[in-house]
Each structure stands twice: as C-alpha cells, then as structure tokens.
Amino acid sequence: MQPMQLGNFSVSLAVKDIEASRQFYEKLxxxxxxxxxSHGWLILKNDRAVIGIFQGMFEKNLLTFNPGWDxxxxxxxxxxxxRELQRRLKAQGVALVKEADESTTGPAHFxxxxxxxxxxxxxxxx
Numbered sequence: 001m002q003p004m005q006l007g008n009f010s011v012s013l014a015v016k017d018i019e020a021s022r023q024f025y026e027k028l029x030x031x032x033x034x035x036x037x038s039h040g041w042l043i044l045k046n047d048r049a050v051i052g053i054f055q056g057m058f059e060k061n062l063l064t065f066n067p068g069w070d071x072x073x074x075x076x077x078x079x080x081x082x083r084e085l086q087r088r089l090k091a092q093g094v095a096l097v098k099e100a101d102e103s104t105t106g107p108a109h110f111x112x113x114x115x116x117x118x119x120x121x122x123x124x125x126x
Contacts, residue, residue, distance in 0.1 A: 004088065005080040006065035006122065008073075010043070010050035014062075018042065018055040025051065034073055045071065062119045068126045075126060082124035086110045100124075 015021040018037050025044050030051065035042035040055040048071050052064065068079040083102045089112065090096065097119075100108035109123040 004085060005067065005078075006085065007067035007076070007079060007124075008050065008065065008069045008071050010052055010064045010066070012052040012054055012058065012062040012064045012121065014058040014060055015053045015055050018053055021053045021055075025053070043073070058119075060119065062121045064121045064123055067122065067124045081105075082108050082110065082122055085122055 013021070018040060022032060022037065022042060022044070029046040030044035030049075031046070032042045032044050035052075040057055041052065043050065043052045050071050066073075067082050067085060068075055070076050082100050083104075086096065086100050086102070094112055096110050096112050098109070098111040100110045107125050109121060112120045112122075114120060
C-alpha cells in the first residue's frame with residue numbers, strides 16, 4: 001500500500017497569551033511567517049520545523065497536517081485531497097470526530113483522535 005501523503009506537519013499549540021508565546025519561541029529561533037496575532041494565530045518556523053500558536057481557537061494542542069502545502073505554506077503537486085484521505089482512513093476503521101463534506105472541493109478539514117485522545121487535524125487550504 002502506498003503511504004498517505006498528508007502534507008506539511010506542524011504542532012498547533014493552544015496558548016493563553018500569544019505575545020508571550022511568540023517571544024518564547026523566538027528565543028528558540030522560530031520566526032513568525034504567517035498569521036495575525038491580533039486575530040489570535042501565528043505560524044512560526046525554525047528551518048523546516050513549523051509550529052502554530054493559537055489563542056482562543058482550540059481547547060488543547062493538535063497535531064496538524066496540511067495536504068497540498070509544504071513547510072512554507074506553498075502549494076505542492078501532486079497531493080492527495082483531504083476527502084480522499086478521509087475515505088481511506090474511514091475504510092481502515094478510523095473513527096472521525098469531524099468529517100469534511102465529500103460533496104465539496106477545495107479547502108476542507110477533518111478531525112480524528114489517536115488511541116490516547118490526541119487530536120489530529122487534517123486541514124487542506126486549497
């Protein structure tokens with residue numbers, strides 16, 4: 001079986017104070033390259049490592065995959081559409097907490113939980 005092409009991987013952190021978190025991660029060498037702190041979110045990079053910091057958007061931290069994007073938020077080809085990934089996981093018996101509407105195209109997302117309750121967000125932006 002061919003491996004799933006999940007796209008860019010990042011950790012999405014639910015933070016209490018986005019500015020304090022930005023300052024902390026900047027000390028670790030991360031630089032904000034996407035997002036808007038005034039809207040409660042920033043995406044930061046250190047080389048190829050990517051983290052998102054989100055204030056007031058999520059209850060807990062998430063593992064995030066972005067089909068169709070690389071670590072710079074740039075389109076990659078080819079990529080596997082989020083709805084196809086969803087169909088494959090469901091066929092393997094993976095229960096989803098939230099499903100993408102399979103009658104649509106373009107941006108969509110779905111959410112799964114791993115066996116320990118960690119949230120996995122598959123979030124396609126194109």
